[in-house]
Amino acid sequence: MLNLTTYGDQTDSPTLLIAHGLFGAGRNWGALAKRLSQTRRVITVDMRNHGESPWYNSHNYKDLAADLAEVIDTLDGPVDVLGHSMGGKAAMVLALTRPELVNRLIVADIAPVRYDHGQMQYIEAMKAVDLGKVKRRADAEAQLSDLLEDPILPGFFTQSIDIKAKQWRLNLEVLAREMPGILSFPKHLTDPYEGPALFLSGADSHYVKREYRPVIKQLFPAAQFAKIPDAGHWLHAEKPREFEAALRVWLEQSAPPAT
Numbered sequence: 001m002l003n004l005t006t007y008g009d010q011t012d013s014p015t016l017l018i019a020h021g022l023f024g025a026g027r028n029w030g031a032l033a034k035r036l037s038q039t040r041r042v043i044t045v046d047m048r049n050h051g052e053s054p055w056y057n058s059h060n061y062k063d064l065a066a067d068l069a070e071v072i073d074t075l076d077g078p079v080d081v082l083g084h085s086m087g088g089k090a091a092m093v094l095a096l097t098r099p100e101l102v103n104r105l106i107v108a109d110i111a112p113v114r115y116d117h118g119q120m121q122y123i124e125a126m127k128a129v130d131l132g133k134v135k136r137r138a139d140a141e142a143q144l145s146d147l148l149e150d151p152i153l154p155g156f157f158t159q160s161i162d163i164k165a166k167q168w169r170l171n172l173e174v175l176a177r178e179m180p181g182i183l184s185f186p187k188h189l190t191d192p193y194e195g196p197a198l199f200l201s202g203a204d205s206h207y208v209k210r211e212y213r214p215v216i217k218q219l220f221p222a223a224q225f226a227k228i229p230d231a232g233h234w235l236h237a238e239k240p241r242e243f244e245a246a247l248r249v250w251l252e253q254s255a256p257p258a259t
Contacts, residue, residue: 002045002067003052008037014080014103015041021085025051049171059178064090072101084108095193105197109205109233111212114184123176131166196254197223202231
């Protein structure tokens with residue numbers, strides 16, 4: 001099963017399961033999970049081929065969704081599911097294929113469409129890091145800074161380095177091979193998820209364009225949309241307090257009335 005971290009105890013509010021994006025890990029969401037755990041149990045996972053979770057020879061959304069379902073099956077009842085980017089696509093596939101497991105769905109800055117932008121340059125940059133010269137994360141960040149234009153990414157990527165073992169906690173070979181599928185979205189899923197769904201995106205991001213909304217509404221007819229001002233694709237890292245506030249408001253508003 002996926003490696004997971006649990007924050008807080010079970011309360012009257014549904015458990016929240018968080019699925020990170022490509023090249024990430026559950027620990028990237030630790031600060032938010034800790035704050036949200038004041039009112040509910042929060043579980044973060046390392047997706048397959050990431051972090052401390054097992055490595056496999058496949059990395060498609062059917063398998064990623066099944067991994068999340070395996071975690072939820074060990075819990076009591078359906079849970080709220082939050083997924084960012086790749087994790088958001090996995091969460092959507094989970095909701096479409098196992099709707100009984102998903103109480104509410106939050107999708108952070110991604111849509112159920114195929115993207116044409118590349119990610120291979122990041123894999124090549126990570127492969128180019130001379131891990132033999134890395135004694136601390138800053139050493140790897142310095143090497144990546146010479147290879148990447150975005151100043152945020154070196155610090156993000158190096159969270160997935162095992163300094164002691166001098167290796168990446170990312171199955172870079174499999175992620176590279178499976179990249180076409182990661183950038184895509186399964187076409188055979190046509191039965192909609194009828195539950196509450198929030199598509200929360202960065203106002204400066206181009207991942208959730210207005211022209212994608214008909215596709216989203218076809219699969220998620222109850223979808224609502226919100227944007228975080230002055231935030232891009234990494235909205236939860238760029239504007240953590242605003243992201244948390246928007247999430248809290250929607251979770252409260254979409255909660256069923258007390259009986």
